[in-house]
Amino acid sequence: MAVLKFRIYYEEDDSVYRDVVIKHNQHFLELHQVILKAYEFDNKHQATFFRSNDHWQRGREISFEKYDKEYKVEPLLMKETSIGSEIKDPNQKFIYLYDFVKNWSFLVELIGVSKEENSKLEYPAIVKTESIGPSQYGTRGLIGDNLAEVEEKYDLNRGAEGFSEVGEETGDLDIEIEEETGPETDSALE
Secondary structure, three states, X not given: OOEEEEEEEEOOEEEEEEEEEXXXXXXXXXXXXXXXXXXXXXXXXXXXXXXXXXXXXXXXXXXXXXXXXXXXXXXXXXXXXXXXXXXOOOOOEEEEEEOOOOOEEEEEEEEEEEOOOOOOOOOOEEEEEEOOOOOOOOOHHHHOHHHHHHHHHHOOOOOOOXXXXXXXXXXXXXXXXXXXXXXXXXXHHO
């Protein structure tokens, strides 16, 4: 059984990529899931693949489901389409789009074919990670859940009490500073 090795580039920075291996008879749904896992994205949004050429032009669509839009050609469905059935050349390329609002775009390129399976791997598998990937929801991916929880709890996006949005004092705090007049003299008490 053939094992396909794909390199998944983050479209905005080709120094950020993940290599994954998958069996040729597995489906695009499994490739979709391993890409999300490789980039630490959740599975809450719409997604689709497009078969592509060497110029990264979009061809036949392989979609998670049929979305509310007009299609020139009905898309294939990820859960029904094996990856091997869409490999048309030894350097086959696909474009993967995730979250149609944020429009995360990844370039998927076939970089190797092997006839031997690695018995230690559960396919599909991530075999290489290069550079820090994009963070799906801002700081949460890079710094961790703790900062996001602090932001939510204390609403760090609003101005702090006593300070405006740009950090200037607003006078909301009534702090009086007494002036020092120097040492008291006995003559003042007389």
